[in-house]
Amino acid sequence: MVLEYLWEWSMFALRWLHIVAAIAWIGSSFYFIALDLGLKKAKSAPAGVLGEEWQVHGGGFYHIQKYGVAPEHMPDDLVWFKWEAYTTWLSGFALLCLMYYAGAHLYLIDPTVMPLSTGGAIVISLIVLVAGWIVYDQLCKRLMEAGDTTVFIILFLFMVVVGFLLTHVFSGRGAFIHVGAMTATIMAANVAMVIIPNQRVVVADLIAGRRPDPKYGKIAKQRSLHNNYLTLPVIFFFLANHYPLATSTRFSWVIIAIVLVMGAVIRHYFNTKHATGRHLVWTWVVTVMLFLAMVALSTYPLVRSMPQEEAAGIPFDPMDAGMTALVASDAFPEAQNVILARCSMCHSRQPLWEGMVHPPLGVVLETDYDIAREASRIARQAVLSHAMPPGNVTGMTADERDAIGRWLRDG
Numbered sequence: 001m002v003l004e005y006l007w008e009w010s011m012f013a014l015r016w017l018h019i020v021a022a023i024a025w026i027g028s029s030f031y032f033i034a035l036d037l038g039l040k041k042a043k044s045a046p047a048g049v050l051g052e053e054w055q056v057h058g059g060g061f062y063h064i065q066k067y068g069v070a071p072e073h074m075p076d077d078l079v080w081f082k083w084e085a086y087t088t089w090l091s092g093f094a095l096l097c098l099m100y101y102a103g104a105h106l107y108l109i110d111p112t113v114m115p116l117s118t119g120g121a122i123v124i125s126l127i128v129l130v131a132g133w134i135v136y137d138q139l140c141k142r143l144m145e146a147g148d149t150t151v152f153i154i155l156f157l158f159m160v161v162v163g164f165l166l167t168h169v170f171s172g173r174g175a176f177i178h179v180g181a182m183t184a185t186i187m188a189a190n191v192a193m194v195i196i197p198n199q200r201v202v203v204a205d206l207i208a209g210r211r212p213d214p215k216y217g218k219i220a221k222q223r224s225l226h227n228n229y230l231t232l233p234v235i236f237f238f239l240a241n242h243y244p245l246a247t248s249t250r251f252s253w254v255i256i257a258i259v260l261v262m263g264a265v266i267r268h269y270f271n272t273k274h275a276t277g278r279h280l281v282w283t284w285v286v287t288v289m290l291f292l293a294m295v296a297l298s299t300y301p302l303v304r305s306m307p308q309e310e311a312a313g314i315p316f317d318p319m320d321a322g323m324t325a326l327v328a329s330d331a332f333p334e335a336q337n338v339i340l341a342r343c344s345m346c347h348s349r350q351p352l353w354e355g356m357v358h359p360p361l362g363v364v365l366e367t368d369y370d371i372a373r374e375a376s377r378i379a380r381q382a383v384l385s386h387a388m389p390p391g392n393v394t395g396m397t398a399d400e401r402d403a404i405g406r407w408l409r410d411g
Contacts, residue, residue, distance in 0.1 A: 011098060018091035025084035026231055030270075032081075033228045036221075037275035039066055047072065069214050074206040082196050089188035096181055100125070100174065106390040110171035124169060125178060132162065132182035133189045140222065148225070155226070156260055159183070163256035171391055172248030173241045179256055180237030183230050190223040228271070232263035244387030245298040245380055255294050262290045299384065326372040326407070335407035338400040339365050339378070342389055379408050 039051030042065065050068040054061060100108045104118040108125070116124070135158065143151045162182065166175040198216035205212040236259045240246040246255055269283040326332065345352040347365040363377060364370045371378070381388035382396070383405045389396055 011095075014091055014095055014098070018088065018095060021084055021087035021091055025088045026235075028081050028084060029224070029227055029231065033224070033271065034274040035064065036066065037271055069217055070202050070206055070212045074203065078203070080196070080199075082191055085188050085191040089184060092181065092184055096125075096177070100177060104391075105393055107177075108170055108174040109391050110174070110386075112386075112392055113167075113171060114169050116169075121170070121174075125181075128162070128166070128178050128182055129185045133186055133193075136186050137189070137193070140226075144219070144222070148222070151222075151226075152229070152264070156257075156264075159260060160253070160257045164253040167253045167256075172244065172252055172385065172387060173390070175252065176237050176240050176247040176256070180234050183234040183237065187227045187230055187234065190227055194223045195220040229264050229267050232266055233259050236263065244385035246294065248385035248387040249298050251297040254297055258290050258294050262287055265290070326375055327368045329407055329410045331403070331407035331410045332368075335404045336368070336371060338396070338403055339371055342394040342396045342400065343382075345394070346389075375408060378404060383408060 035053060038053050040053060042049045042052040045052060045065060048067045048069065048071060049065050052063065052065045054063055056062070101118075101122050104121050108121050109116050109118070136155065139154060139158065140151065143154065159179070159182075163175065163179045166178050169175070170178060198220045201216050202212040237256075240259075246252065249255075265283045265286050269280050272278055272280050344365050346356055347359045347363050349359070349364055349366065351359055363374055365374060365378075383401055386392070386401070
């Protein structure tokens with residue numbers, strides 16, 4: 001019992017570290033992109049200064065200058081921004097190991113998608129992380145002169161293809177977390193393998209009295225821009241694992257594609273605002289439309305399974321149905337048997353699943369009242385999506401899911 005509690009608190013501490021490091025990394029990334037885009041031509045500045053900006057914050061004024069390549073001499077104090085990215089990736093990979101590798105049968109593997117062994121699933125996971133970076137890096141190097149738009153389109157297609165393949169290998173949660181992990185690996189590797197090494201070359205040239213080559217700054221800036229546009233999608237991919245309607249539906253790979261576009265559109269709004277001061281209202285209209293498209297895709301299976309006359313009337317919402325009607329439904333006994341057989345070993349007041357000390361999220365499915373009260377969650381987790389049981393470890397069949405769906409509609 002004590003070990004289980006210590007394990008849970010360890011996971012909590014690691015998540016906290018991961019989030020704090022990510023906030024620091026994302027914050028500095030967003031700040032420097034905004035700063036770079038907002039630079040104005042310096043009226044009187046040292047040689048080599050590309051632009052400057054005055055800022056006010058915390059009761060004081062800041063005068064910031066950016067050199068096109070580097071100053072004439074190495075400054076005495078130079079602040080590097082790297083450990084935020086490294087700590088975020090290392091803590092994230094540790095979470096991937098502790099949750100998705102150690103709990104592969106629950107979170108990573110779904111036998112109805114692909115029957116994998118734990119070892120096989122972990123090997124595929126590591127290949128995705130490493131190969132994702134290699135392919136991305138090679139694309140960037142080969143397309144360096146092709147223009148940002150061309151590069152972004154090709155990278156978008158690459159990530160959509162990876163997302164599509166992963167939804168046919170892992171569980172819904174596993175697929176989304178790996179699209180996010182691959183993206184985060186690309187972003188962290190950009191810092192560790194390109195941006196920081198290029199900056200070190202520039203610093204070494206300054207120390208040696210040589211004039212640095214501008215190409216190193218150009219390459220680093222391109223990778224930094226990619227990180228800027230990938231930040232919002234990667235946050236969505238990680239948060240989505242708490243929302244099965246995004247990860248575990250028939251069109252989850254399409255949702256991955258939509259999120260990549262939506263994140264880029266939002267960043268385009270802010271980057272344009274920082275650079276020109278203009279507010280591109282159309283970007284928010286497009287974002288709302290894309291978000292509604294995701295909602296429609298996630299609810300499509302429910303609408304399609306309704307009788308035609310019901311679909312044309314008041315939309316089904318288990319939260320609006322009285323619990324008495326749900327329990328009195330003729331379809332309730334069959335659905336109840338499925339829930340008790342496939343769900344209640346974890347979702348009980350004293351869980352029977354080994355190592356589990358309390359029901360997940362406090363959801364209890366034992367009595368008629370318990371089950372009726374959680375009808376909305378059951379609809380989202382087991383009918384609209386196949387997120388539960390996790391990894392389908394209890395072997396819920398398609399017919400059993402249909403039985404639950406019939407009860408929710410009839411009730």
